[in-house]
Amino acid sequence: MQLPNPETLLADITAKIAEKINPNSALVGIHSGGVWLMRRVLETLKADIPFGTLDAALYRDDYAARGLKTNLKPSDIAFDVTDKHIILIDDIFYTGRTTRAAMNELFDYGRPASITLVVLINRGGAQLPITPNITGAEILLQADQNLQLSQDTKGKLHLEIEQNNA
Amino acid sequence: MHNPQLDANGELKHLLTIEGLPKRILNQILDTAETFVGVAERDIKKVPLLRGKTVCNIFFENSTRTRTTFEIAAKRLSADVINLNVGTSSQSKGETILDTVDNLIAMHADMFVVRHAQSGAAHFIAQHVPDNISVINAGDGRHAHPTQGLLDVFTVRRYKPDMHNLRVALVGDVLHSRVARSEIHALTTLGVPEVRVIAPKTLLPADVEKLGVQVFHDMKNGLKDVDVVMMLRLQNERMTGALLPSAQEYFKTFGLTQEMLNHAKPDAIVMHPGPMNRGVEIDSSVADGSQSVILPQVTYGIAVRMAVMAILGGGQSAGGIS
Structure with missing residues (x-):
């Protein structure tokens, strides 16, 4: 399958985010891919926007079955979430469960005025009534396929599909 | 040997002691x-x-x-x-x-x-x-007392992240301290190259060198150029027999005063697992001083x-x- 260039998609979602930004906006990236994207968006926008990072692992619904992942990253939201228009950024949108967990965590920081979900790719397969507001591309994948965003040492983004054998 | 703390996949199942934890x-x-x-x-x-x-x-x-x-x-x-x-x-x-x-x-x-x-x-x-x-x-x-040992090591790592270049001194009642053993195991496992214990002979276990530590019986030499000073509490309730002459005498020889602390590195941190015996193992001015991280340890x-x-x-x- 020919995958789109993630750098092009990033430029695309950055332009759409720029239209949404208002004085009360804040960016929040979900670890790890969403944080890379958020940093790139901030570089491009060159605006003074509060930002933070989330690792929603402590709010996931599969903890009882699968335990805590080992490479946990601390969430870091130093601004006051209350009354902010949060632009929540993730790389791949799949079941919607990560978004659910991230929203629950955000609400433990405060009461945002709104949350806008931005994703680089929606791969289909939502299991919850959650849909991204801004999407770079929609690529429908099978359940046994795993779409992975990576960042090389120069900060360039790459997409690849792996086959899950499990 | 099977480690009862780990499950069949090598993941943590119980936390019983730091000994043997990878x-x-x-x-x-x-x-x-x-x-x-x-x-x-x-x-x-x-x-x-x-x-x-x-x-x-x-x-x-x-x-x-x-x-x-x-x-x-x-x-x-x-x-x-x-x-x-x-x-x-x-x-x-x-x-x-x-x-x-x-x-x-x-x-x-x-x-x-x-x-x-x-x-x-x-x-x-x-x-x-x-x-x-x-x-x-x-x-x-x-x-x-594995969680105490872990929190102490966590505190060390937060203040002194480069653990491969550290000199750490444990001071006081190593014999009765369950914390000391946990700490020594954790520090050496995580790569701290030099762990010292400073104590009177009566408060050291007989085979203390086997834990991989250097033993000192006086504060001045023991504290020289250390990055971390971990004070241990005098375990009054665990003392049997006359291991020590008196609390005052102990403070004179092994109490941590600012003067003693000055032998350590200038940016050395001071830790204590609590509860403290002020004026016995640690001077109040050190416990409350700028090098003390005793309350962050609790957090x-x-x-x-x-x-x-x-x-x-x-x-x-x-x-x-x-």
Whole structure:
């Protein structure tokens, strides 16, 4: 399958985010891919926007079955979430469960005025009534396929599909 | 040999002692604790991980501080917490440890935090409980107090991240301290090249060198150029016989004053597991001084205990997710 260039998609979602930004906006990236994207968006926008990072692992619904992942990253939201228009950024949108967990965590920081979900790719397969507001591309994948965003040492983004054998 | 703390996949199942824990697990606990430091700084200091789980603090020996920090840690993970001071309850009526534990299992407890004056008590309970229950040792006799050792190492790592270039001195009653052993194991496992113990001969175990430490009997030489000074409490309640002339005499020789501390590196940190005997092992001006990280230790203790419980409490199918 020919995958789109993630750098092009990033430029695309950055332009759409720029239209949404208002004085009360804040960016929040979900670890790890969403944080890379958020940093790139901030570089491009060159605006003074509060930002933070989330690792929603402590709010996931599969903890009882699968335990805590080992490479946990601390969430870091130093601004006051209350009354902010949060632009929540993730790389791949799949079941919607990560978004659910991230929203629950955000609400433990405060009461945002709104949350806008931005994703680089929606791969289909939502299991919850959650849909991204801004999407770079929609690529429908099978359940046994795993779409992975990576960042090389120069900060360039790459997409690849792996086959899950499990 | 099978390590009773690890499951068949090598993941943490119980936390009984730092001895024998691989570096991978120690780092997993410390890295996870970093996440929980952030949780404590939020308005809502609670995450839902252990919602619906019941944590039982079974304290056969009193320790208000340790029990309180475990209780706060469990509550911040949304667990329900039951505190049992067994010394004052059924055991005084003649119930055995295992009867007490069986009763709590019948009440569907999910995790036991155990404190006992006898070495090995937590091991004993861990061997007895069914598969779905985890046991955390909160101090057993002179043997181990792993979460205290972990929180101390976590504190060291936060202030002195380059652990491969550290000189750490433990000062005081190593003989009676369960913390000292835990700490020495954790520090050496994580790569600290030089761990010293400074104590009078009467307060050192006979085979202390076997733990991989350098032994000093005077403060001046022992503290020279160290990065971290870990004070140990004089364990008055565990002292039998005349190991020490007097508290005043001890303070003169082994008490940490600013003058003594000046032999360490200028940016050395001072730690103490509490409760402190001010004027016996540590001077008030040092305990409250700018190099002291004694209160941050308490704060980090909650994050480390949350990390241990969070790692133990999840994952019915084996292994962490990546």
